[in-house]
Amino acid sequence: MVYQSSKLSIVQKFNENAEKYDSQRRKLIPCFDDFYSIPVSIIETHSSTPTVLDIGAGTGLFSSFILNKFPEAKVTLIDISEKMINVAKERFSHFSNINYIVDDYTSYEYDNKFDIIVSSLSIHHLTDTEKKNLYIQIYDLLNDGGIFVNADQVLGHTASLEKLYKDDWKNKVESSGLTEEEIYAAYERTKLDKMATLTQQLNWLEESGFKDVDCIYKYFNFVVMYGRKI
Template identity: 30%
Template sequence: MVNLWTSAEHALSYLAQADNIPHRTEGESVLLEEVPKTVKRILDLGTGDGRLLALLKIERPTVSSVAVDFSPTMLEAVKTRFQDDSTVEIIDHNLDQTLPELDDFDAVISSFAIHHLSHHRKRSLYVEIFNLLQPGGIFCNLEHVASPTVRLHEKFLKAIGRKPSEDDPSNQLLDVETQLKWLRNIGFEDVDCYWKWLELALLIGLKPKLHTTSDTVQ
C-alpha cells in the first residue's frame, strides 16, 4: 500500500487544486445542511487544512472541535487557519491506527480522507466512529468512492483534469453500496448516499437516539 500524504509536495499539490474540484461545493453544501446547528462537539477526521470544519463553524462559531490529520503539511495549514480559535483542538494521528481516547461527539465528519485506508480499516474506523457518537449524533463522510466500471472511472479522471497515469496511488477506493451496508450493519440508521457526482459521494448515518419510557409505543 502506498500513502503519499506525508509528502509536502503531494499535500501542497492537493491544496492548490482543492477549490477547483468539480461539484465539490455541492457536496459540502448538502453536508452543511445535514449537520444540526445545535451540535456542541465535532470531530473532523483527515481535516487537511481545516476547510470543511471552517465552513461548519461559520454558523456554529462556538462549537468545540477536534481536527485530526497526520500530514505535516496539512497540520501546519490547519494550525495556521485556527491559530486564533481556542475551540479547535488539533491532533496528529494516522487514521490507519485506532483512534485515540476521545470524549463523545455530536457529529463526526470527514472529507476525502477515509478512501486512503485499507477496506478492513475503513470498516473498523466506522465502528469506532459509531462508538464515539452521542445517541442521535450524525456521521457525514464526503468521500471519493469507486466507480462501477473502468469507463466511468476514466470519465471521472477526465472531468477532474487527470490522466489515468496520474491517478493517486494512495487511493483505495470502495463502492458506495458496500459502505452503506457496513454502516447499517454497524447500527447507524437513516443511512443513505445523500449526494453523488461520479466518484464523489456524501454518505451519512445517524446513531439511534436512546428511547425513554415516553417513547415506547403503548
C-alpha cells in the first residue's frame, strides 16, 4: 500500500508540472549544459540507427539531445506520467521513429533489446532495492556492446556533504529567477527522492555485470554514471 501511494505521488507531482518542466530545467539544474552534453558526447555506437530506451523519459528532454546526435535512432520512451509523455509526443511530432510507453518502468516487460539505455533524473525516486533490481534488468535488456548512461542525483556519502549539496542547490535555485510558487513546487518534489550514494550505485552497476563502470561527470550531487555490457 505504501509502495502504491509513493508511485501515485510521483505521477501526481509530475503530471502537475508537465507543461512547465522543460522551461524550468536550466534554473533547477545549475550544471544543465554539462549534465546533458557530456553523457551524449560519450555515447558511441557502430550503428547509424541504434535502438535507444529512455527510462523515466519525462518530456523527452534527454532523448532530444540523443536524437540530435543520432537522428535515425529508434527511440523508446517510457514514463509513468501520461502528461509528461504527451509533452514528449508534441516535442517529437515530426519524428516517425519514436515509441511511447506510459507505464511503470520497474515492472514493464519489454519485447526487445537495446543498443543504448539512458535515464535522467528519475532513478533516484526508487528505493535501493528497486535501483539494484533495475540495474540488473537494464543489463539484461542491453545488446552485447551496449551502454547504459544514468544522469541523476545522488546522496552525499556523509551528512555534512549532503547538507553542503542541498544548501548549494537551494541558494542557486532561489536566485535563479523562478517564482516562489515554482521554487516551492520544486522543494515539494524533492520529498519524493530516495537517493543513494554514488559509491553504492557504482557498486550495484558492477554487481549487475557492467564493465568500465565510472562516474564520468560530477557537480555536487548531480552525476553521470556509465557502464558497458561486454
